[in-house]
Amino acid sequence: DTLPPLSERLSVFHRLQQAIWVYDIDEARVVWSNNSGLDIWQADSLDALRERDLGADMTETVAKRLCQYQSDFISDESAEFREIWTVYPNGEPTTVNAIYSGIVLDDGRMGMFCEARKDGQFEPEALRSAEALLHTSVMITLYTASGEPLYRNPAARSMARSLDETLDNHFHDASVMQLLSHSTDDEINLVSSVNTIHGETWHDITARRCLDAVSGEQTWLISEVDVSRLKATEARAQFLAEHDTLTGLPNRNHVTVNFQNRIDQIMAHGQSGALIFIDLDQFKDVNDTLGHASGDQLLVEVARRLTEIITEQDAVARLGGDEFLLLSGPITNPMLVQNLCSQILDAVSRPINLQGREVSVTPSIGISVFPDDGRKILSLMRHADLAMYHTKATGKNGYAYFSQELSDAVEHRINLDSELLVALKESQFVTYFQPRVDIRTNQISGAEALVRWQHPEKGLIPPGVFIPACEASGLIGELGKLVFRHSVQAQREWACLGFDLKVSVNLSPIQFGDEQLVEDLIAIIEEEDGNPALIELEITESVLLGHDQSTIEKLHALVDHGFRIAIDDFGTGYSNLAYLHRYPIRCLKIDRSFIQQLDSAQPIIELIVSMARLFKLDVVAEGVETQDQLDTIRAFDCQEYQGYLFERPIMFGDFTILLESHQQLAA
Numbered sequence: 292d293t294l295p296p297l298s299e300r301l302s303v304f305h306r307l308q309q310a311i312w313v314y315d316i317d318e319a320r321v322v323w324s325n326n327s328g329l330d331i332w333q334a335d336s337l338d339a340l341r342e343r344d345l346g347a348d349m350t351e352t353v354a355k356r357l358c359q360y361q362s363d364f365i366s367d368e369s370a371e372f373r374e375i376w377t378v379y380p381n382g383e384p385t386t387v388n389a390i391y392s393g394i395v396l397d398d399g400r401m402g403m404f405c406e407a408r409k410d411g412q413f414e415p416e417a418l419r420s421a422e423a424l425l426h427t428s429v430m431i432t433l434y435t436a437s438g439e440p441l442y443r444n445p446a447a448r449s450m451a452r453s454l455d456e457t458l459d460n461h462f463h464d465a466s467v468m469q470l471l472s473h474s475t476d477d478e479i480n481l482v483s484s485v486n487t488i489h490g491e492t493w494h495d496i497t498a499r500r501c502l503d504a505v506s507g508e509q510t511w512l513i514s515e516v517d518v519s520r521l522k523a524t525e526a527r528a529q530f531l532a533e534h535d536t537l538t539g540l541p542n543r544n545h546v547t548v549n550f551q552n553r554i555d556q557i558m559a560h561g562q563s564g565a566l567i568f569i570d571l572d573q574f575k576d577v578n579d580t581l582g583h584a585s586g587d588q589l590l591v592e593v594a595r596r597l598t599e600i601i602t603e604q605d606a607v608a609r610l611g612g613d614e615f616l617l618l619s620g621p622i623t624n625p626m627l628v629q630n631l632c633s634q635i636l637d638a639v640s641r642p643i644n645l646q647g648r649e650v651s652v653t654p655s656i657g658i659s660v661f662p663d664d665g666r667k668i669l670s671l672m673r674h675a676d677l678a679m680y681h682t683k684a685t686g687k688n689g690y691a692y693f694s695q696e697l698s699d700a701v702e703h704r705i706n707l708d709s710e711l712l713v714a715l716k717e718s719q720f721v722t723y724f725q726p727r728v729d730i731r732t733n734q735i736s737g738a739e740a741l742v743r744w745q746h747p748e749k750g751l752i753p754p755g756v757f758i759p760a761c762e763a764s765g766l767i768g769e770l771g772k773l774v775f776r777h778s779v780q781a782q783r784e785w786a787c788l789g790f791d792l793k794v795s796v797n798l799s800p801i802q803f804g805d806e807q808l809v810e811d812l813i814a815i816i817e818e819e820d821g822n823p824a825l826i827e828l829e830i831t832e833s834v835l836l837g838h839d840q841s842t843i844e845k846l847h848a849l850v851d852h853g854f855r856i857a858i859d860d861f862g863t864g865y866s867n868l869a870y871l872h873r874y875p876i877r878c879l880k881i882d883r884s885f886i887q888q889l890d891s892a893q894p895i896i897e898l899i900v901s902m903a904r905l906f907k908l909d910v911v912a913e914g915v916e917t918q919d920q921l922d923t924i925r926a927f928d929c930q931e932y933q934g935y936l937f938e939r940p941i942m943f944g945d946f947t948i949l950l951e952s953h954q955q956l957a958a
């Protein structure tokens with residue numbers, strides 16, 4: 292059942308007027324031709340034609356198209372293609388009407404049987420448009436009104452899953468076909484996903500109603516351009532615009548639109564939900580001590596843990612920095628929100644390994660509930676943020692719900708902050724001085740600077756009211772330096788009058804976070820021509836227990852410059868006595884509360900005094916109000932005291948008068 296050779300099979304065609312040749316697609320050569328074919332190819336003999344390498348100046352698209360034909364012939368032995376084709380024998384264009392079909396070559400490979408007629412005159416316009424249709428990468432298909440394919444150009448053919456695929460099967464999305472058939476427009480333009488041999492791809496499609504030039508029937512002329520790459524780029528851009536590249540979580544842009552949609556959805560069903568604002572308490576520390584790479588790693592891990600906790604209906608986003616936002620709902624039971632928050636607390640505070648170190652961070656959480664606390668994402672976020680600040684202000688590592696009272700309190704603080712700023716600018720802060728007295732001689736041995744706010748309407752405001760706000764806002768840095776300057780000025784003025792008084796100044800732990808602290812204090816003492824040996828800086832135990840190396844370095848630098856250091860409110864903190872010999876401390880100030888409960892506190896005071904003697908420290912008893920109290924502490928061998936019994940904190944001028952009258956008394 293082997294076929295006779297081509298030349299035998301085809302010899303009958305030699306006599307035909309119509310040109311016929313057989314083309315070997317793989318070799319790009321004509322392997323057989325009748326005489327009319329030789330005419331078209333302008334070849335003297337079949338052997339001469341066989342010698343020609345037609346692949347030599349064949350374009351890529353033509354080569355591809357021929358390959359396509361070959362596979363079409365293999366899969367469908369009756370496949371037949373008609374086209375107007377221009378060949379270039381010896382470089383001269385010759386246009387023919389061609390019909391191609393498959394033919395098995397002598398060695399069994401699939402070749403192409405070509406019939407060509409050179410009849411008729413081709414308008415240049417028609418010729419060129421026919422060529423364009425063949426070569427264009429735009430996929431063009433003509434379908435009947437019911438969607439049966441009538442014609443595909445090579446580009447369309449190369450992408451079609453099968454040659455007889457109908458129009459409705461071509462669209463990936465069935466609704467597109469509906470849209471087309473219901474439209475009254477002559478031309479419809481859309482971008483849709485379609486089925487191709489490469490799977491689902493995105494095409495920019497123009498569908499045009501027109502009449503078939505052959506049958507006169509209604510047809511669809513569909514032209515398509517592959518926009519998958521564009522679509523992917525667009526999707527990527529969209530993703531990037533709405534996601535945080537570090538953690539892959541949705542970002543703030545995404546939240547404002549998508550969280551709002553979700554909230555609307557939940558509320559439309561008459562249900563409620565919660566917006567949970569999460570801020571990490573120690574993120575800055577990690578960043579500062581372990582570096583940004585570790586900070587990033589921490590954020591990624593926290594994001595992962597949060598994603599793990601939430602259910603399918605919840606969503607989590609990163610707002611930026613160390614802030615995360617969680618949307619939970621619908622919520623059927625308020626306990627669910629509390630459970631979720633406990634889970635967040637647990638998950639976030641589990642130790643994280645960063646560069647071989649176990650690091651723990653805790654979250655501060657604020658919650659707002661919709662629709663009770665608002666219906667719009669922005670106000671809900673603001674409210675949850677406010678609640679989060681409340682958590683931060685009250686010990687961190689916990690959660691708080693938004694409430695109106697909370698909002699009022701924060702607003703009050705914000706007003707206070709702006710008022711304090713004005714107060715600093717307009718010099719409304721005054722420094723009072725309270726005498727420190729030598730118990731044995733009853734002479735004034737020093738003064739403690741205590742700041743007050745001379746408010747234009749509210750009168751004199753004690754520091755307990757505004758120092759915490761100054762610490763929270765950072766204003767304490769400026770205020771602390773102001774009081775320090777007043778103190779140095781007082782020390783020098785009194786020295787000029789012949790009173791060599793120690794002047795103590797309170798330093799807030801917050802001030803030790805300022806890298807300029809030491810330089811600034813030294814600059815002030817030099818500007819004011821003060822004597823550091825007579826300036827005592829009062830710090831609290833918490834400063835020493837912070838284990839912060841830079842704080843310790845600052846303390847040493849201050850001592851090296853001649854300042855004295857005292858520990859204020861001694862006994863109220865951790866009272867870890869081990870640090871007493873480790874740090875350059877000169878003085879302990881026994882907290883007022885011990886003096887005021889002398890009966891129960893006697894053993895503690897005794898212990899403090901004997902320990903101070905051991906470490907050669909001065910001891911000052913604070914808050915002495917009665918003669919009884921004074922007599923008791925004198926018995927403990929405590930050298931100095933401060934308190935209302937001797938004098939309250941008073942203004943500089945009054946203090947100077949007090950000094951002078953005491954001097955006269957002594958004289």
Ligand code: C2E
Pocket residue numbers: 725740741742753754755758771774797798799859860883913914915916933934935936940
């Ligand atoms: P502190 O450093 O413990 O100051 C002693 C406080 O006890 C002062 O309160 C003083 O007026 C009060 N006091 C003195 N003797 C008696 C007494 O016999 N009985 C009673 N009940 N109280 C007495 P003040 O002036 O209201 O200051 C409160 C706190 O504010 C200070 O406590 C200090 O921690 C802080 N502070 C004051 N001025 C400054 C400052 O310039 N900088 C910083 N960082 N803190 C300051």
Ligand code: CA
Pocket residue numbers: 739797829859
């Ligand atoms: Ca003090």
Ligand code: CA
Pocket residue numbers: 859860880882883913
């Ligand atoms: Ca004190």
